[in-house]
Amino acid sequence: MHLSAATWPDVRDCEAELAVVPVGSTEQHGPHAPLGTDVLTAEAIADAGCERLEREVVRAPAIPIGVAEEHRQFPGTMWVSADTFRDYVREAVASLATHGFDRVVLVNGHGGNVDALREVGARLSRDGDAYAVPFTWFDAVGDHSSEMGHGGPLETSLLQALEPDLVREDRLEAASEGAADGWGEWVSHVNLAYDSTEFAENGVVGDPAAGDEKRGEELLELAGDALAQLLEAVAERDVSRPDRR
Template sequence: MDLTEATWTDVSELETDLAVLPVGSTEQHGPHAPLGTDVLTARAVADAGVERVDREVVRAPAIPVGIAEEHRQFPGTMWVSPETFRRYVRESIESLAYHGFDRVVVVNGHGGNVDALREVGGRLSRDGTAYAVPFTWFEAVGDHSAEMGHGGPLETALVRHCEPDLVREDRIDEAKAGAADGWGEWVSHANLAYDSAEFTENGVVGDPSDGTERRGEELLELAGDALARLLEAVAERNVPRPDDR
């Protein structure tokens, strides 16, 4: 059930404790892909995972702004501090738990959110408020994960598949020409760069021309299947914390 479209009386009739919370970012994804790429892909994967499980799952509204200050030089990018983001996600999950939806999978579409989401999930789970587990879709697509980049082949492919009208096809060559090969400037296993504008001319990392619609379909299958397996595991897992040793 999608909370955005449901009434409170619809929700009162549910007999489930399982929810998904899509989380993304509103940030640059090169000249060809929309600022909402991370939200659109997180939502699409959340829906694909829910469709694959034979149980009721509550779908919460997506959180559209994340930890993205590293893209601040590109117009349209929005961000909040890590502290604000953690608090917002935590309180969103607390509100779900208040109504009995206290097993929550956070479906994430933005790399900058990963560490904060793991911290929030751990805190909520340890204090007994909710069992919250973050899932980042591009880490769950097999060999494709190695080509993640930014506005590169994976994100371009998934948007082409899910929201084809939002990809500026006439700018793919431009996006490819100004892209970096990898994320950051690395010396002795340390990244010298803090902002993406330091190492990519137009915000792109990786070759978006490799992000075909057919590849996007495969990515959605892989991510949806992985999320469905996780939802089943979260629904069935014995949640109480271990005793002291």
């Protein structure tokens, strides 16, 4: 059940305890991919995971702005502080829990959100407001995960499968030529760069031309399967807190 399309009596009569909240970002993804890439991919994978379940699950609206100040030099990018983001996500999940949806998976599409979402899940779970865990889709696509960049082959492929009209195919060559090979500038296992413009001329990391629609369909399948498996585990898990040792 999608909350945005449901009425309050629909929600009242729903017997689900399990909810999914897509979390993304509104930020640059190079000259070829839309600012909403992380929201679109998180929503699509959230839906794919929910569709695989036999049990009822509530799908909340997406959270569209995340921790993305590292892309601030690129026009259109939006961001909030990590503190604001954590508070917003925590309170949004807590509101779901008041209606009985107190097992929540946060389906994430943006690398900058990862640490904050893990902290949010821990705080909610330890305080007893809800049991919440984050799921970042590009960590759950097998061998493909090693090629995750930014606006690179994985995100471009997934968009080509989901929303092909949003990919500016005529800009792929330029996107590839201006892309960085990896994220950051590393010395002695330390990333010296804070903002993406320090190492990626056009904001792209990885070769977007190495993706295609077929690969995107495979990514959606892998991530959807992995999410469904996680959702089942969260639904069945004993979420009571361990006793003090």
